Each structure stands twice: as C-alpha cells, then as structure tokens.
Amino acid sequence: MIEIWGRKTSSNVQALMWCVGELGLPFVRYDIGHRYGGNNTAAFLAMNPNGTVPVIRDDKGDPLWETGAILRYLAGRYGALDFWPAEPLALANVDKWAEWAKINVALNFTAPVFWRVVRTAAGERDAQAIRHALDKLQLNLAIADAQIARAGYLAGHAFTLADIQFGHLLYRYYTIAVERPVYPAIARYYERLTQRPAFAEHVMVSYDELRVP
Numbered sequence: 668m669i670e671i672w673g674r675k676t677s678s679n680v681q682a683l684m685w686c687v688g689e690l691g692l693p694f695v696r697y698d699i700g701h702r703y704g705g706n707n708t709a710a711f712l713a714m715n716p717n718g719t720v721p722v723i724r725d726d727k728g729d730p731l732w733e734t735g736a737i738l739r740y741l742a743g744r745y746g747a748l749d750f751w752p753a754e755p756l757a758l759a760n761v762d763k764w765a766e767w768a769k770i771n772v773a774l775n776f777t778a779p780v781f782w783r784v785v786r787t788a789a790g791e792r793d794a795q796a797i798r799h800a801l802d803k804l805q806l807n808l809a810i811a812d813a814q815i816a817r818a819g820y821l822a823g824h825a826f827t828l829a830d831i832q833f834g835h836l837l838y839r840y841y842t843i844a845v846e847r848p849v850y851p852a853i854a855r856y857y858e859r860l861t862q863r864p865a866f867a868e869h870v871m872v873s874y875d876e877l878r879v880p
C-alpha cells in the first residue's frame with residue numbers, strides 16, 4: 668500500500684496519481700498543501716524538509732519527495748518494460764523525454780502561464796507577460812508535436828513515463844482561457860489521453876479551488 672500526501676489539485680500530485688492509476692497500485696491519499704495546509708507541520712517537514720507535495724511512503728519505507736524521482740521509483744519497481752525499459756539506452760530515451768517535459772514544458776507552463784491566468788486576480792493579470800510566456804512555451808510544444816506526429820507517443824511508439832510528465836499538463840493547457848495555436852498531433856494525442864481512465868480520474872480535475880477571482 669502506498670501512502671500519498673498531496674492535494675489532488677497539485678499538478679505534481681496529478682502526475683503521480685496518474686502514474687499510480689496506470690500501474691493499478693493500491694494507495695491512500697491525504698489532502699495536504701495549499702488550502703488544506705498540513706505541509707508545514709513538524710511531522711510533514713520531517714518527511715520532506717521542503718514542505719512541498721507530493722510525498723509518498725511505500726511499504727512503510729523511507730518517505731520520498733521530488734515527483735520525478737517518485738515516478739522513476741514507481742516505474743522501476745512496478746512498471747512494465749514498455750513503460751519503463753530495463754535496457755539502459757532505451758530507458759535513457761524515455762527518461763530524456765520525461766526530464767525534458769518536467770524541466771522545460773512544465774517550467775514554461777505552470778508558473779508563467781497557468782498561475783498568471785488562474786491564480787492571479789482578473790484585475791492583475793498581465794496579458795503581455797502571458798503572451799510572451801505562451802510564445803516561449805510554443806517552442807517546446809512544436810518539438811513535442813513533431814515528435815508525437817512521428818512516433819505516436821512522446822518517447823516512441825509506446826505509452827511511457829514520459830507521457831505522464833508531459834501529458835498531465837495538457838488538461839490545464841487546453842482548458843484555460845488563452846489563445847492556442849493548433850498542434851494537430853498534440854491535439855489528437857490529448858484526445859487519446861482523455862480516453863484513459865486514470866487520466867480522466869486524476870488529471871481532469873477541476874482547478875476552481877485555485878482560482879483567484
């Protein structure tokens with residue numbers, strides 16, 4: 668049984684939960700962070716000195732934090748070989764795209780775009796900053812679009828951990844009120860992701876509680 672600390676409106680928690688769902692793992696999740704609090708208690712900080720979510724504990728082992736590390740742990744321990752290959756080069760290819768999504772796409776989307784649109788009061792939204800951030804994000808999305816058009820999924824022909832790190836951002840990207848250029852391969856890919864039960868359950872989650880009116 669995996670214990671998971673983190674509110675379901677956290678994008679990192681969503682990536683984790685989607686992975687847990689895809690792998691069919693039993694879990695218990697506690698709402699922690701943002702409006703739920705609980706992440707600055709001594710007990711929580713003893714598990715994660717950063718005070719961030721998600722944190723997990725598997726089989727009552729040491730607590731783990733950092734979503735990328737947690738995902739790799741779960742994939743390595745419980746994932747099938749097409750999801751997280753054993754052969755080092757094939758694995759590095761999946762990890763390359765997962766890491767790229769985490770440190771490029773997520774970084775260019777979550778704070779610069781999503782927070783500015785959803786977590787900023789209407790009167791304080793900086794339309795120009797949002798436009799510039801979207802322009803920067805498009806450079807990443809163009810790369811993903813070409814790759815997905817070629818391969819079907821982000822790291823090749825199979826659904827892998829890289830799709831979790833990239834795809835979990837798309838629900839928010841496609842549902843916030845911004846102008847979006849058309850990326851045909853990503854649009855089709857997103858449609859396919861929405862058909863996956865674990866994506867629908869753990870990623871297509873209302874973010875209304877984060878809104879600043």
Ligand SMILES: N[C@@H](CCC(=O)N[C@@H](CS)C(=O)NCC(=O)O)C(=O)O
Nearest residue numbers: 677678679700701719720721733734
């Ligand atoms: N690098 C960390 C970042 C963790 C992080 O910043 N989590 C956010 C939620 S996505 C958080 O804990 N925010 C504070 C809160 O929810 O109270 C990771 O990838 O896990």
